[in-house]
Amino acid sequence: MTRRDRGRRASGLPLAPTASLILTRSSANQPPLSCPVKQLPRNGRSERPIHSHCTTDPSCRSDKELLRLADQCVKCGLCLPLCPTYAQTRNEADSPRGRISLVQGWVNGDLAMTPRLAGHLDGCLTCRACETGCPSLVAFGQIMDGAKTRRVASQSRWRRALDQSWIAALSNPRLNAALGRFAKSYAHSPLARLARWLRLDRHPRLSPFFRLTGAIAVNARTRVPAARESTDIDLFVGCSGETAQGGAIAAAMEVFERLGIRANLPDTASCCGAMLRHNGFPDAARSHRNALVETGSNRPLVGLSSACVAELRESPELADAWEICDYLDRQPWPEALQLRPLRARVLVHEPCSHRNLLGGNASVHHLLERIPELDLAPMPENHRCCGAAGTYLLQQPEMSAALLANKLDPALSASPDIIVTTNSGCALHLLAGVQEAGRSVEVIHPMELLARQMPS
Ligand code: SF4
Numbered sequence: 001m002t003r004r005d006r007g008r009r010a011s012g013l014p015l016a017p018t019a020s021l022i023l024t025r026s027s028a029n030q031p032p033l034s035c036p037v038k039q040l041p042r043n044g045r046s047e048r049p050i051h052s053h054c055t056t057d058p059s060c061r062s063d064k065e066l067l068r069l070a071d072q073c074v075k076c077g078l079c080l081p082l083c084p085t086y087a088q089t090r091n092e093a094d095s096p097r098g099r100i101s102l103v104q105g106w107v108n109g110d111l112a113m114t115p116r117l118a119g120h121l122d123g124c125l126t127c128r129a130c131e132t133g134c135p136s137l138v139a140f141g142q143i144m145d146g147a148k149t150r151r152v153a154s155q156s157r158w159r160r161a162l163d164q165s166w167i168a169a170l171s172n173p174r175l176n177a178a179l180g181r182f183a184k185s186y187a188h189s190p191l192a193r194l195a196r197w198l199r200l201d202r203h204p205r206l207s208p209f210f211r212l213t214g215a216i217a218v219n220a221r222t223r224v225p226a227a228r229e230s231t232d233i234d235l236f237v238g239c240s241g242e243t244a245q246g247g248a249i250a251a252a253m254e255v256f257e258r259l260g261i262r263a264n265l266p267d268t269a270s271c272c273g274a275m276l277r278h279n280g281f282p283d284a285a286r287s288h289r290n291a292l293v294e295t296g297s298n299r300p301l302v303g304l305s306s307a308c309v310a311e312l313r314e315s316p317e318l319a320d321a322w323e324i325c326d327y328l329d330r331q332p333w334p335e336a337l338q339l340r341p342l343r344a345r346v347l348v349h350e351p352c353s354h355r356n357l358l359g360g361n362a363s364v365h366h367l368l369e370r371i372p373e374l375d376l377a378p379m380p381e382n383h384r385c386c387g388a389a390g391t392y393l394l395q396q397p398e399m400s401a402a403l404l405a406n407k408l409d410p411a412l413s414a415s416p417d418i419i420v421t422t423n424s425g426c427a428l429h430l431l432a433g434v435q436e437a438g439r440s441v442e443v444i445h446p447m448e449l450l451a452r453q454m455p456s
């Protein structure tokens with residue numbers, strides 16, 4: 001019994017579900033869990049951050065610090081109704097409270113990092129919906145990122161190198177651009193027909209890649225750099241902006257132009273490092289952000305994708321980065337600039353990054369309300385993650401598909417013409433779902449809709 005449980009029993013409160021209880025409940029037929037120290041290369045708990053040189057990175061915690069964060073959880077369970085994975089499985093180990101207990105048990109040395117335990121932790125989307133309802137202000141995202149970093153640090157060198165290389169490839173703007181070109185030429189090629197004929201696109205391990213390729217083929221655009229001598233803002237499109245929401249880049253440049261804002265679109269795109277950090281590689285993530293800081297200016301940094309902006313803000317030097325709709329909503333709008341009317345039903349998707357980390361997407365509604373006759377509504381189930389969550393849609397395809405269905409089915413029942421979203425990963429995931437449903441709904445960035453309705 002833990003010290004907290006002794007205190008709760010003394011005060012007549014029900015005992016918190018401990019990590020061992022959670023696993024015993026859900027794994028009655030499993031062999032008993034063994035001490036993790038045997039499996040970890042390091043000798044017991046660490047008093048220092050895993051990477052000694054990155055004491056300021058929230059993803060790189062000492063065990064003591066990780067436990068201090070986790071111990072702030074009072075196990076009240078108020079976060080449970082907010083958690084999409086718990087709603088799906090109804091398993092305590094797939095809830096925020098359960099995951100915190102598992103991290104505590106693992107870091108304390110009471111639980112081994114078995115595939116089953118890893119599965120419960122990996123099942124977390126890091127959507128951070130749980131943080132929004134937590135009365136103890138538990139930094140759940142930092143706990144999960146810290147635990148992931150600890151796990152990765154304990155893996156073999158070759159496994160770390162393998163994992164880091166494919167995530168680094170996904171974070172590389174040039175490779176992303178090449179992927180976009182490939183997807184476009186592949187979509188209608190004999191190769192695609194052959195893959196469909198062989199039913200490779202139905203294979204459980206391959207299907208996430210095929211469905212994303214189909215969405216990228218629609219959304220990818222080659223961007224045209226617009227570096228200028230004298231500019232007002234720097235536009236940040238991220239490593240996958242060109243691939244995932246390519247049309248939004250030119251559209252954003254047009255909207256800026258119409259509002260008299262001189263935007264700088266650099267020759268080379270950069271990465272915020274989010275995918276690397278959430279997968280346990282905070283060093284590599286930080287080097288991406290450092291490169292951005294070194295090449296940066298004093299101009300406002302305005303990001304197209306809400307998840308990238310949330311990630312940029314994790315660095316103190318980039319803490320004032322803006323999400324593009326939030327930025328434009330605060331700019332004066334010329335009286336003479338009247339948008340053309342559009343009779344269309346538009347659902348506004350609110351990504352978790354915008355809702356839980358940037359304070360909500362009211363600015364998207366404000367901007368789109370400038371389009372006369374638009375039938376604008378929030379997307380149903382906006383409070384739930386769509387299941388994209390960075391690399392999650394590739395790593396946990398079943399849960400990702402289930403969460404998408406929960407969200408997309410009621411949305412498609414509303415017969416929208418367009419779905420708008422401010423996050424590039426969500427855009428691809430939603431579009432892939434629309435394609436799978438055989439519907440012809442556009443999934444675009446709000447900037448694309450604004451640019452289309454600009455007067456000629
Ligand atoms: S709401 Fe906060 S304190 Fe309560 S169980 Fe969830 S994480 Fe812990």
Ligand code: SF4
Nearest residue numbers: 083124125127128130
């Ligand atoms: S971050 Fe999201 S998926 Fe993970 S425990 Fe919290 S609410 Fe659940």
